[in-house]
Amino acid sequence: MSKTEVDQQKIAKRIEAERGNVFARIHASFVSSRTQSQRLLQHGGGLSVVEWRTLWDLSEIGPMTIRDLARTQRSDPSQLSRALPGMRRKGLVSMERDAGDGRQTIVRIAEAGQRAFDRAAPVMAKRRAALRTRFSAEEMVQLVDFLDRIDQFTDLSVDEILAQETD
Helix, strand or coil, rough: CCCCCCCCCHHHHHHHHHHHHHCHHHHHHHHHHHHHHHHHHCCCCCCCCCHHHHHHHHHHHEEHHHHHHHHHHCCCHHHHHHHHHHHHHCCCCCEEECCCCCEEEEEEEEEEHHHHHHHHHHHHHHHEEEEECCCCCHHHHHHHHHHHHHHHHCCCCCHHHHHHCCC
């Protein structure tokens, strides 16, 4: 075989080896999940994933600071800070400075935001129900526990990882 030919057997072997690459799999699962969410949300009224998550939290919890929204969603506050002005322009949320702490912004769901959430909620509920057909309740608990452990691992500093003894 010349150097310009593609070796399908080596590719297949590498793909099988990468099946066990947890870091690559987590990223791939995230990307697949987000793409699926975006497609479903198009059927549910055209919200983005960030808009959906924000409206869901505000609908269920009530007014929150941007920091609280980010903590609830396990996301970056700067991502929300960039998305919220567009959501306000669309009439989905209102935003005002916290009277007690002028550095904080309080975000509230607007009537149009509640209507958008109400349109999307049944579609996203079907997604969660479909996932429950793939995993038992016990498996879902295990999966969440594993994800917690991954989060604990990824919270380790570079120094902590490099200081560990390896085999």
